[in-house]
């Protein structure tokens with residue numbers, strides 16, 4: 473079997489002071505995929521990424537990157553991964569071009585093999601090549617971080633919340649570039665709070681909650697797990713309280729005449745919901761339903777966790 477891009481087994485991290493941020497997490501990131509690592513705030517995502525980056529020492533378990541164990545072959549593991557951190561940290565007096573040259577130097581990339589201009593073009597910073605980093609906007613700095621993570625052409629690229637605070641257009645440009653890198657063979661791991669993005673981009677998604685892995689599946693299989701469906705109905709008169717029925721999982725009034733009802737689609741049909749409303753003496757004027765999305769699955773899994 474082909475080795476995984478990243479393989480972690482029983483990974484543990486207890487910070488000084490006793491906080492257990494990772495509690496025996498195991499999973500593989502298959503080569504060639506876009507892999508989403510999701511979880512609520514404080515779940516342990518950054519801790520996991522920082523362990524892979526060599527910035528945080530694990531307190532248990534193993535991790536390997538492109539087949540290299542991070543303890544036994546730290547140098548090979550390090551050159552196999554590029555990490556775009558959550559926080560923006562730059563020397564304000566270097567220009568983007570200098571920043572990339574310096575990092576390429578740190579990774580020992582020979583001058584002839586450096587890709588400074590190509591990377592700057594790819595992240596739409598070619599016209600800022602010689603501007604001081606401190607004069608770049610937040611979005612530009614983020615894109616420079618992506619370029620910086622790629623100076624040594626790593627087979628695995630990890631992006632930790634790369635689009636936080638980045639406007640929609642830049643986000644789309646960034647994702648287009650990430651997709652292109654993936655098409656060219658780079659394995660991508662990303663954490664994001666935008667579930668829609670994860671749903672759209674990722675081949676596979678793992679979810680961690682309270683330091684434990686609670687899901688790890690192809691995106692489509694994870695979405696199929698959503699059993700809750702939502703129907704919104706408008707009725708012909710004002711209501712003081714939402715109607716009740718056994719087939720409703722949840723019901724609330726969104727307006728005096730608008731009711732939002734959740735039901736379990738494995739047990740109940742939309743017709744049952746409408747019949748229940750008729751039985752409550754309500755006449756339905758309008759109705760719409762929506763399919764569950766990753767957010768529904770995420771919420772139901774993390775709530776259960």
Ligand SMILES: Nc1ncnc2c1ncn2[C@@H]1O[C@H](COP(=O)(O)OP(=O)(O)OP(=O)(O)O)[C@@H](O)[C@H]1O
Nearest residue numbers: 487488491493511512513514515516517518519520
């Ligand atoms: N240096 C540290 N010392 C002590 N506790 C820490 C340290 N860094 C993180 N933690 C704690 O470990 C837990 C996991 O944090 P982590 O940053 O890994 O979560 P996260 O999933 O990345 O969250 P977010 O989405 O908010 O970035 C949190 O409870 C956090 O407070």
